[in-house]
Amino acid sequence: MGQIDQDSRKFAVLREAFGFAAFRAGQEPIVDALIDGRNVLAIMPTGAGKSLCYQLPALVRGGLAIVVSPLIALMDDQVAALKLAGLAAEAIHSGKTREVNVAIWRRVVRGAVRLLYLSPERLMAPRMLAALRRLPVCLIAIDEAHCISQWGHSFRADYLGLGALREAFPDVPLAAVTATADRATRDEICDRLFGGAVETIVCGFDRPNIRLTVLAKSNAQRQIERLVRERPGESGIIYRISRRKVEETAAALQGLGVRALPYHAGMSVAERAANQETFLAEAGVVMVATVAFGMGIDKSNVRYVIHGDVPGSLEAYYQEIGRAGRDGAPSDAVMLYGREDVRTRRRFIEEQDCDEERKRIEALRLEALVGFCETTSCRRQVLLGYFGEASGPCGNCDICLVPPQFVDATPAARLAIDMVRTTGERYGAVYLADLLTGEASETVIGRGHDRLPLFGAGADRRRSEWQTILRQLVADGYLAVEPGGYGSLSLADRAAGLIDGTETFRLRLEPPKPGGRRARRRA
Ligand code: ADP
Ligand code: ZN
Numbered sequence: 001m002g003q004i005d006q007d008s009r010k011f012a013v014l015r016e017a018f019g020f021a022a023f024r025a026g027q028e029p030i031v032d033a034l035i036d037g038r039n040v041l042a043i044m045p046t047g048a049g050k051s052l053c054y055q056l057p058a059l060v061r062g063g064l065a066i067v068v069s070p071l072i073a074l075m076d077d078q079v080a081a082l083k084l085a086g087l088a089a090e091a092i093h094s095g096k097t098r099e100v101n102v103a104i105w106r107r108v109v110r111g112a113v114r115l116l117y118l119s120p121e122r123l124m125a126p127r128m129l130a131a132l133r134r135l136p137v138c139l140i141a142i143d144e145a146h147c148i149s150q151w152g153h154s155f156r157a158d159y160l161g162l163g164a165l166r167e168a169f170p171d172v173p174l175a176a177v178t179a180t181a182d183r184a185t186r187d188e189i190c191d192r193l194f195g196g197a198v199e200t201i202v203c204g205f206d207r208p209n210i211r212l213t214v215l216a217k218s219n220a221q222r223q224i225e226r227l228v229r230e231r232p233g234e235s236g237i238i239y240r241i242s243r244r245k246v247e248e249t250a251a252a253l254q255g256l257g258v259r260a261l262p263y264h265a266g267m268s269v270a271e272r273a274a275n276q277e278t279f280l281a282e283a284g285v286v287m288v289a290t291v292a293f294g295m296g297i298d299k300s301n302v303r304y305v306i307h308g309d310v311p312g313s314l315e316a317y318y319q320e321i322g323r324a325g326r327d328g329a330p331s332d333a334v335m336l337y338g339r340e341d342v343r344t345r346r347r348f349i350e351e352q353d354c355d356e357e358r359k360r361i362e363a364l365r366l367e368a369l370v371g372f373c374e375t376t377s378c379r380r381q382v383l384l385g386y387f388g389e390a391s392g393p394c395g396n397c398d399i400c401l402v403p404p405q406f407v408d409a410t411p412a413a414r415l416a417i418d419m420v421r422t423t424g425e426r427y428g429a430v431y432l433a434d435l436l437t438g439e440a441s442e443t444v445i446g447r448g449h450d451r452l453p454l455f456g457a458g459a460d461r462r463r464s465e466w467q468t469i470l471r472q473l474v475a476d477g478y479l480a481v482e483p484g485g486y487g488s489l490s491l492a493d494r495a496a497g498l499i500d501g502t503e504t505f506r507l508r509l510e511p512p513k514p515g516g517r518r519a520r521r522r523a
Contacts, residue, residue, distance in 0.1 A: 006035060006060070009060055010031065010032075010035065010056070010060055013056055013059050013060055014056060017056075017059055017085060017086075017087060018052060018055075018056065018085065019085070020052075024048065024049050024204070025203055025204055026044060026048070026201065026202075026203025026204045027049055027052060027053050029201055029203075030042045030053040030054075030175075030201050031052075031053055031056050031057050033173075033199055033201070034053070034054060034057035034061075034139060034173050034175055035057045035060050035061060036173075037171075037173045038173055038199055039166075039173055039174045039175070039194055039198050039199065040173075040174075040175050040176075040198065040199050040200070040201060041145070041175075041176045041177075041178075041186070041189060041190060041193075041194070041198045041199070041200040041201070042175060042176070042177045042178075042200075042201050043177075043178055043179070043180070043181045043186065043200065043201070043202040043203075043387070043388065044177070044179060044202075044203055044204045044205075045179050045181075045204055045205055045322070046179045048179075048203070048204035049204075050143075050177045050178075050179070051078060051143070051177075053175070053177060054067065054139060054141035054175045054177065055082070055087075055115060057139055057173075057175075058114060058115055058138060058139050058141075059087070059114060061138040061139055062136075062138060063135075063136035063137060063138030063139075064108065064111075064113060064114065064115075064116060064132075064135050064136060064137050064138060065114060065115045065116070065137070065138055065139040065140070065141065066116050066118060066123065066132065066137060066139070066140045066141070067115055067116070067117045067118070067140075067141045067142075067143060068117075068118060068119070068120050068123055068140070068141065068142045068143060068162065069091075069117055069118075069119065069143045069144065070119070070120070070143070070144050070147050070154075070156055070159070071144075072091075072093050072094070072095045072119075074143070074144070075091040075093060075117040075119075076091060076095075078117065079091045079115075079117055082115060087114060087115065088112060088113050088114045088115070089113070089114065089115040089116075089117070090104045090107065090108070090113050090115075090116055090117070091104075091116070091117035091118070092104050092105060092116065092117070092118055092122065093117070093118070093119055093122065094119075094122075108135070109131075109135065111135075111136075119158070120156070120158040120159050120161060120162055121158040121161070123162075124158075124161040124162065124164065124165075129168055133168065133169070137169060137172050138172065139172060139173050139174075139175065140165060140169060140172055140173075140174050140175070141174075141175040141176075141177065142159075142162060142165075142174070142175065142176045142177070142193065143177055143178075144177075144178060145159075145176035145177060145178040145189050145193065146178040146179075146180035146185050146189065147159040148160060148162065148163075148188065148189055148192050148193060149180075149184070149185040149188040149189060149192075150188070151182075151184045151185055151188065151358065151361055160192065162192075162193060163192045163193060165193070166193070166194065166195065174193065174194070176189055176193050176194075176198075180315075181202060181205065181315070181387040181388065182313070182314075182315050182365065182386075182387075183386075183388075184361045184364075184365075186200065186388070200388065202387055202388035202389045203389060204389075205318070205383075205384055205387045205389050206380065206384055206389070206391060207321075207322060207325065208380075208394065208396060209325045209328050209329060209330055209331055209396075210321055210322075210324050210325050210331050210332070210333050210396075211330065211331070211332050211333065211396050211397065211398075212321075212333050212379045212380055212383070212394075212396070212397040212398065213332065213333065213334045213335070213397065213398040214334075214335045214337050214372075214373050214379065214398060215334060215335070215336055215337065216336075216337060216338070216510075217336035217337055217338030217340075217341070220245075220308045220309070220336050220338075221248070221249060221252055223308075223336055224238060224249055224253075224306060224308050224336075225252065225253065225256060227304070227306055227334055228253060228256075228258055228260075228286060228306075229256070229258075231303060231304055231332075233283070233284045234284060234303035234304065235279070235283060235284060235285055235286070235299065235301055235302050235303055236286045236287070236302060236303055236304040236305065236306065236324075237286075237287045237289060237293070237294070237302060237304075237305045237306070237320075237323055237324070238260075238286060238287070238288045238289070238305075238306045238308055239289060239290070239291065239293075239305070239306070239307050239308060239309070239311065239320055240288060240289070240290060240308045240309055241290070241308075241309035241310075241341070241344070242290065243264040243265070243266045243290060245308065245309070246262050246263070246264045246288050246289060246290055247262055247264075249288045249308060250262040250288040253286060253288065258286055259282075259284055259285050259286060260285075260286040260287075260288050261275040261278060261279060261285060261286070261287055261288065262275065262288050262289070263275050263276065263279075263287055263288065263289035263290070263292065263293040264289060264290040264292055264293075265290065265292040272292075275287070276293070276297075279299070280297070280299050283301075291311075291312075291316065291320070294319070294320060294323055297323055298326070299323075299326070300326040300327040301326075301327050301329070302323055302324045302325065302326070302331070303324065303325070303329075303331050303332065304324055304331060304332040304333070304334065305320055305321045305323055305324045305331075305332070305333050305334075306333075306334045306335075306336075307320070307333075307334070307335040307336060308336055309336070309338075309341050310335070310336075310337055310338065310341035310342055310345060310369065310373070311335075311369065312345060312348075312362075312365070312366065312369075313362070313365035313366060313368070313369055314365065314368050314369045314372055314383065314386050315365065317335070317369060317372075317383075318383065318387070321333035335373070337373040339471065342366070342370055343487065345366050346363065346366065349362045349363055349366065368386055370475075371475075372386070374471075374472075374475040375399065376399065376404050376406075376508055377393070377399060378392075378393040378394050378397055378399055378400050379394075379397040379398065379399055379400075380393075380394035380396070380397050380400075381393060381394065404508045404509070405508070405509040406506035406507060406508055406509065407506070407507050407509060408504055408505070408506060408507075409469065409505050409506070409507035410498065410503075410504045410505045412458065412461065412469055412505075412507070413469065413473060413478065413498055413505035413507075414498055414499065414505075415436065415454070415457055415458055416432070416436065416458075416466065416469055416470055416473060416479075417473070417478065417479070417491065417495050417498060417499060418454060419432055419435055419436055419454050419457075419458075420432060420479060420489050420490065420491060421491060422452060422453075422454060423435065423449065423452070425482075425488065425489065425490035425491060426488050427488055427489065428486060428487035428488050428489060429466075429467045429470040429471060429487065429489060430463075430467065431443070431444075432466070432470060432489065433463040433464075433466035433467045433470065434463065435449055435452065435454070435455055435456075436454075436456075436457065436458035436459075436461075436463075436466045437456065437458055437459050437461070437462070437463050437466060438450075438455055438456025438457075438459050439463065468507075468510070469507060470489065472507060472508060473505070474489065474492075476494065476505070477492050477493060477494045478491075478492055478494045478495045478498055478505070479491060479492050479495065480492040
């Protein structure tokens with residue numbers, strides 16, 4: 001088929017078989033790759049339209065397409081939708097009688113079925129593989145491909161067998177699709193299904209109507225109250241890290257006359273269901289919840305999501321803020337970011353009962369989140385970039401709206417690094433700030449640090465300023481936090497440049513106190 005024929009056929013199928021006027025962002029390159037016979041790993045968020053990406057090429061290529069799906073319910077839904085559109089789709093699975101399955105199989109052999117849905121274990125059964133290899137298989141699509149990843153939470157042992165597909169069908173394009181985008185999962189899918197290399201297309205993750213804001217956490221409760229009061233009568237979700245904090249925040253908001261309801265796994269099923277029901281059915285309800293809340297919540301006009309505590313990963317953050325603004329109207333995602341939370345999260349990971357590799361990956365995920373919180377460039381770019389999607393500055397995050405101001409603080413940075421070095425790279429930011437300001441505490445005297453030549457050499461700045469400087473030195477890659485230690489700082493790669501004078505250090509001035517939306521809207 002020529003390129004032009006192929007293109008016109010592609011659009012004809014889109015219009016006539018699926019009834020859509022145009023492709024959505026990202027669908028077309030995936031479709032093209034598969035029509036051309038190339039393997040592809042496609043990562044798109046839920047609802048973005050993944051199934052079309054393999055269904056359409058299946059029809060354009062002709063022959064039989066096999067779709068692997070982990071759940072009978074998912075297969076049945078998709079087959080029903082395809083049949084409704086007049087397309088010859090079928091599923092063979094254990095939820096049907098043997099007679100029904102046999103009858104479907106006969107139609108497959110006769111060439112009367114375009115898309116056949118199978119579970120991984122059924123597909124990989126030797127007899128099934130042998131039978132399918134005698135048929136004109138045009139494409140194999142693996143839905144929910146993250147099920148092959150052990151780092152995810154939906155690992156399915158039967159997905160591992162799918163790794164043999166590319167050898168069983170060497171000339172058939174293989175598509176893996178999933179909404180799970182973190183690098184560890186992506187790499188694992190790539191290794192296990194494609195032997196280490198595959199064209200990967202990530203798209204559709206942006207939710208441009210959600211304004212992203214990260215505020216330095218000072219007094220979480222007060223900050224939450226203020227944010228909620230700035231948004232009277234609007235539906236919102238407030239995530240807190242623990243059941244206790246959920247209860248506290250909900251009670252405090254109720255005390256202010258806000259229609260706030262708690263939701264966490266410690267409540268009875270009936271209570272939870274009742275609160276969820278109220279949240280979904282009524283306007284202006286604020287749900288205060290742990291991560292237990294949100295799965296499958298589909299309320300279109302949630303106007304804001306507030307993270308009162310730092311979430312566990314950028315994936316979790318993205319999932320949770322995605323519950324705001326489903327209707328496309330302007331919405332807010334505000335996170336309160338505190339270093340203390342990050343330490344708590346690190347401890348959670350350390351204390352988990354799992355192997356070191358898993359801990360390492362979770363620690364990296366957390367670091368990506370820290371990077372997002374401490375970035376001085378567009379937050380959406382950082383967020384989408386993490387998922388592998390390229391974008392320009394968004395104009396709708398706190399950084400784009402109020403770009404940070406910097407001052408040159410090279411001498412201070414050098415002094416801080418000197419202090420880290422002369423004390424043996426063993427202490428954390430709080431203690432180092434004491435030494436810099438000349439705080440002669442008992443511990444300091446006990447260690448003899450009050451006799452250091454640099455002791456008090458930074459007395460012209462406050463301790464909190466020094467802590468900020470040290471923290472930013474970490475964020476910018478001049479200092480590193482020792483893994484597994486108690487936040488002790490050591491010199492990192494970029495430190496050398498500062499010491500030998502080839503680099504300068506720009507200190508970010510603390511942003512103006514959060515004036516909330518109103519202040520910024522007037523501007
Ligand atoms: P996913 O599998 O990514 O969660 P689906 O494949 O179920 O999403 O698609 C979500 C919805 O988007 C479906 O209702 C589908 O019909 C619709 N959709 C997909 N592609 C298009 C398109 N190009 N134009 C309009 N609607 C589309
Ligand atoms: Zn931005």
